[in-house]
Amino acid sequence: MQNKDLKKFYNRVYSRGEGKHYTKLVLDKKKITDEKKEILNEISWEEKTVLDVGCGTGELAYLVARKGARSVLGVDYSKKAIEIADKSYKSLNPSYRCEDISDVRGKFDVIVMAGVLEHIDNPLLFLKKTKNLLNKKGSIILTCPNWSNARGYILLALKELHGAKITLADIHHFTPLEFEDWGKKLNMKLSWRTFEHGWGHGDKMIEDLKKRLPKLMKGKKEKEINNFIKWLNEHTPKLEEDRKASGAVALYHFSK
Numbered sequence: 001m002q003n004k005d006l007k008k009f010y011n012r013v014y015s016r017g018e019g020k021h022y023t024k025l026v027l028d029k030k031k032i033t034d035e036k037k038e039i040l041n042e043i044s045w046e047e048k049t050v051l052d053v054g055c056g057t058g059e060l061a062y063l064v065a066r067k068g069a070r071s072v073l074g075v076d077y078s079k080k081a082i083e084i085a086d087k088s089y090k091s092l093n094p095s096y097r098c099e100d101i102s103d104v105r106g107k108f109d110v111i112v113m114a115g116v117l118e119h120i121d122n123p124l125l126f127l128k129k130t131k132n133l134l135n136k137k138g139s140i141i142l143t144c145p146n147w148s149n150a151r152g153y154i155l156l157a158l159k160e161l162h163g164a165k166i167t168l169a170d171i172h173h174f175t176p177l178e179f180e181d182w183g184k185k186l187n188m189k190l191s192w193r194t195f196e197h198g199w200g201h202g203d204k205m206i207e208d209l210k211k212r213l214p215k216l217m218k219g220k221k222e223k224e225i226n227n228f229i230k231w232l233n234e235h236t237p238k239l240e241e242d243r244k245a246s247g248a249v250a251l252y253h254f255s256k
C-alpha cells in the first residue's frame with residue numbers, strides 16, 4: 001500500500017461518515033479526543049502561524065485557531081474532507097485547502113499533524129521537507145499510533161506471521177525508537193510521550209481485542225480466542241501509566 005492509494009480510501013471514509021470507520025474507542029463525537037487535547041495542551045498557540053497537515057474534516061485546525069493562533073491553514077488531499085471542513089467551520093481562520101501535502105509552500109511557526117505520518121511513504125524524507133517549511137524557531141508536533149505495547153505486539157505478530165489485516169490505512173507501525181533516530185538526523189530537539197495506556201495494555205485493549213480477533217481470524221478458533229483473551233485479562237499486569245513508551249498513541253514534538 002502506498003500513500004497515493006489512500007486518497008480514494010479517505011474520500012470513502014469521509015463520504016460514509018467518520019463515525020462508521022473509527023471504533024467508538026477512538027472517536028466519541030461528543031467530546032474532543034485525548035489525542036487532540038494532548039496536541040492543544042502541548043504549546044501556547046497565541047499568535048502562531050500554523051499548518052495542519054492532513055487536517056481531515058478540520059476540527060483540530062478550528063480548535064487551534066480558537067486557542068489564539070494568528071492563522072491556521074488546514075490541508076488535506078481528500079476533497080470530501082475539505083468540503084466537510086468548509087461546511088463545519090467556515091471562517092477566514094482557519095482556512096482549508098484541498099491539496100497534496102507535498103505541494104504545500106510557505107513558512108509556518110508550527111506544523112501539526114494528527115494521525116498522518118503513518119500514512120506517508122517515506123516519513124523521514126517527509127519530515128525533512130516539513131522542516132523546510134518552518135520559520136526559524138519552528139516546531140513540528142505530531143501524533144501517531146504507538147505499537148510498543150502489549151496490544152501492538154499481539155496485532156503485529158498476527159500481521160507478520162499470519163498476514164492478518166490489522167489496520168486499513170497504516171503503512172508504518174512506529175515506536176519511539178525511530179523518532180529518536182530521526183531527531184538526530186533532522187538535527188532537531190525531540191520530546192515525546194505516549195498516552196492511552198489502557199488501550200495499549202489494559203481494559204480498552206481487552207475490549208478492542210474481543211472485537212478484532214474474531215474478525216482477524218475470520219470466525220475460526222472461537223474457543224482459542226476466548227481462552228487467549230481470558231488469559232490476557234487475568235495475566236496482563238496493569239502497567240504503570242507512567243511507563244513512557246507503552247501508551248497506544250504517541251505525541252512527538254520536534255523543535256529547531
Ligand SMILES: C[S@@+](CC[C@H](N)C(=O)[O-])C[C@H]1O[C@@H](n2cnc3c(N)ncnc32)[C@H](O)[C@@H]1O
Nearest residue numbers: 010054055056076077078099100101114115116
Ligand atoms: C487518520 S486521518 C487524520 C485526520 C485528522 N488529522 C484528524 O486527526 O482528525 C489522516 C488524514 O491524512 C490525509 N492525508 C494522507 N496523505 C495525505 C497527503 N499526501 N496529502 C494530503 N492529505 C493526506 C487523509 O486524507 C486523512 O484525512
